Amino acid sequence: MITIGRLAKYAGVSIKTIRVYHDKGLLPEPDRDSSGYRRYTAQHAIDLIKIRTLAEAGVPLARIRELRAASDEGFREALHQVDTDLTARIRGLRETQRRLRGLAAGRLQMLPPEVAGHLERLPELGFSPRWVALETDLWILVFATHPDTAVELFHDQAQALTDPALRQMYLDYDRAHDLDPHDPRIDDLARRVVRATLERYGSADLPGQNTNSEIPALIQGAVNASSPAWRRLDALIRDQLSRT
Amino acid sequence: MITIGRLAKYAGVSIKTIRVYHDKGLLPEPDRDSSGYRRYTAQHAIDLIKIRTLAEAGVPLARIRELRAASDEGFREALHQVDTDLTARIRGLRETQRRLRGLAAGRLQMLPPEVAGHLERLPELGFSPRWVALETDLWILVFATHPDTAVELFHDQAQALTDPALRQMYLDYDRAHDLDPHDPRIDDLARRVVRATLERYGSADLPGQNTNSEIPALIQGAVNASSPAWRRLDALIRDQLSRT
DNA sequence: GCTTGACCTTGCCCTAAGGGCAGGGTTGCA
DNA sequence: TGCAACCCTGCCCTTAGGGCAAGGTCAAGC
Numbered sequence: 001m002i003t004i005g006r007l008a009k010y011a012g013v014s015i016k017t018i019r020v021y022h023d024k025g026l027l028p029e030p031d032r033d034s035s036g037y038r039r040y041t042a043q044h045a046i047d048l049i050k051i052r053t054l055a056e057a058g059v060p061l062a063r064i065r066e067l068r069a070a071s072d073e074g075f076r077e078a079l080h081q082v083d084t085d086l087t088a089r090i091r092g093l094r095e096t097q098r099r100l101r102g103l104a105a106g107r108l109q110m111l112p113p114e115v116a117g118h119l120e121r122l123p124e125l126g127f128s129p130r131w132v133a134l135e136t137d138l139w140i141l142v143f144a145t146h147p148d149t150a151v152e153l154f155h156d157q158a159q160a161l162t163d164p165a166l167r168q169m170y171l172d173y174d175r176a177h178d179l180d181p182h183d184p185r186i187d188d189l190a191r192r193v194v195r196a197t198l199e200r201y202g203s204a205d206l207p208g209q210n211t212n213s214e215i216p217a218l219i220q221g222a223v224n225a226s227s228p229a230w231r232r233l234d235a236l237i238r239d240q241l242s243r244t
Numbered sequence: 245m246i247t248i249g250r251l252a253k254y255a256g257v258s259i260k261t262i263r264v265y266h267d268k269g270l271l272p273e274p275d276r277d278s279s280g281y282r283r284y285t286a287q288h289a290i291d292l293i294k295i296r297t298l299a300e301a302g303v304p305l306a307r308i309r310e311l312r313a314a315s316d317e318g319f320r321e322a323l324h325q326v327d328t329d330l331t332a333r334i335r336g337l338r339e340t341q342r343r344l345r346g347l348a349a350g351r352l353q354m355l356p357p358e359v360a361g362h363l364e365r366l367p368e369l370g371f372s373p374r375w376v377a378l379e380t381d382l383w384i385l386v387f388a389t390h391p392d393t394a395v396e397l398f399h400d401q402a403q404a405l406t407d408p409a410l411r412q413m414y415l416d417y418d419r420a421h422d423l424d425p426h427d428p429r430i431d432d433l434a435r436r437v438v439r440a441t442l443e444r445y446g447s448a449d450l451p452g453q454n455t456n457s458e459i460p461a462l463i464q465g466a467v468n469a470s471s472p473a474w475r476r477l478d479a480l481i482r483d484q485l486s487r488t
Numbered sequence: 489g490c491t492t493g494a495c496c497t498t499g500c501c502c503t504a505a506g507g508g509c510a511g512g513g514t515t516g517c518a
Numbered sequence: 519t520g521c522a523a524c525c526c527t528g529c530c531c532t533t534a535g536g537g538c539a540a541g542g543t544c545a546a547g548c
Binding site: 001041042043050053054056057076079080082083086087089090092093094096097099100101103104136137138140141225226 | 245246247283285286287289290294297298300301320323324326327330331333334336337338340341343344345347348380381382384385470
Binding site for chain 2: 504505506507508514
């Protein structure tokens with residue numbers, strides 16, 4: 001016949017927690033003594049410990065109440081489900097911890113000097129400020145999210161710009177921003193891009209595509225947003241590539 | 245210049261989450277386009293991922309906002325703290341999982357038949373219903389919380405009852421419930437209990453005491469609650485034992 | 489008997505981190 | 519021109535308790 005304070009201390013919870021469990025019908029209200037104090041039995045202590053074990057495992061209180069009334073079979077099944085979820089949560093936390101350490105190690109710290117230098121040289125090659133800004137965003141995202149493959153990808157791109165024909169193609173892409181969406185130069189450019197892509201990578205995977213991420217879509221969305229001509233260009237290229 | 249929906253999908257959060265981060269000053273509000281839509285840059289995506297990493301590690305949003313303005317030194321230190329907390333949380337979850345499996349294995353399922361039988365025989369030996377109820381609570385708690393040492397402890401107690409003198413002592417304890425707290429029989433009983441305890445266990449640890457738990461206090465609290473005589477008896481015994 | 493500190497009671501409002509909905513405007517594609 | 523899919527703000531709702539007020543109770547010491 002212990003008081004609420006003792007029960008709380010024993011179970012390692014606050015008094016309020018116990019009262020909440022009463023309110024929500026998780027733990028039966030015990031009898032009161034002559035002065036209205038709640039008086040608990042060992043059975044209450046047992047029940048409370050069970051409830052806490054489930055609650056600490058992340059089971060919502062409403063669910064715990066349901067489980068109290070569930071069949072033995074259903075209860076066991078539910079426990080198994082909870083166990084599985086818990087394993088997943090632990091794995092998730094470990095993954096978070098890994099990312100956290102990456103953050104602490106100063107990774108995700110903008111761009112390597114090599115890349116910054118490359119971006120600074122773009123205007124001299126004739127690219128517009130808008131194009132440079134887009135490229136900057138692109139590389140920030142790629143380096144932030146796929147640091148392992150980013151360097152490789154970057155070298156591939158930087159090398160492409162050393163070929164005068166390819167460089168002209170990118171310059172034309174840049175210029176296309178302000179064209180009418182139905183300007184024939186758009187169709188011409190789309191064909192050149194497709195031909196160059198196939199020549200450079202054959203029908204093998206495009207670099208960066210294997211990392212099944214949202215980044216390409218994100219970038220392309222950013223690109224498309226600012227110009228109808230670019231939207232059409234993207235649609236044409238996408239369409240022709242998908243036919244090969 | 246991506247929209248809020250794309251950013252959300254990319255970062256794996258809901259749109260609402262992003263808006264909340266704006267409201268709380270965690271993520272700067274981006275510029276709006278001509279129709280009032282928020283337009284994000286890669287920098288926002290980077291910031292958001294950092295924020296999510298911390299949030300998933302359990303850092304409160306208010307704390308994350310402070311950290312945004314913290315020095316590089318303070319930031320690194322805070323990250324270390326978060327990492328430590330995270331490790332503790334993971335360990336806690338694993339412990340919870342262990343207890344959960346104990347629960348699933350059907351342990352914590354009341355009492356072994358041996359104990360139940362013992363309790364049923366107590367009335368025949370002359371013990372009051374109140375005493376039996378207390379003993380029942382006691383053993384439920386002990387078996388629930390220390391299943392490994394409970395059996396040993398129980399055998400020790402059951403064996404004690406086979407000694408007529410000791411049995412009489414327990415019967416007297418039971419009877420003492422309704423005595424006046426200053427009845428000399430209380431003093432006498434206390435001395436007998438102390439002597440018997442020392443004879444049986446010497447000055448070695450009493451069984452069950454090494455499991456440094458709240459159980460003994462819980463039980464004793466329950467016992468004391470119902471009778472001033474028992475309270476005084478407990479005080480006397482405790483006092484005399486502590487003097488040895 | 490009186491005080492004092494530690495408990496207990498109910499009732500009320502507060503919090504974090506969003507979820508969901510209403511009511512209304514915008515965009516992209518056929 | 520219609521339609522689906524977006525976006526905007528504002529408002530209320532949720533979970534699992536925390537905290538406080540105002541008042542009753544208990545055990546100990548004087």
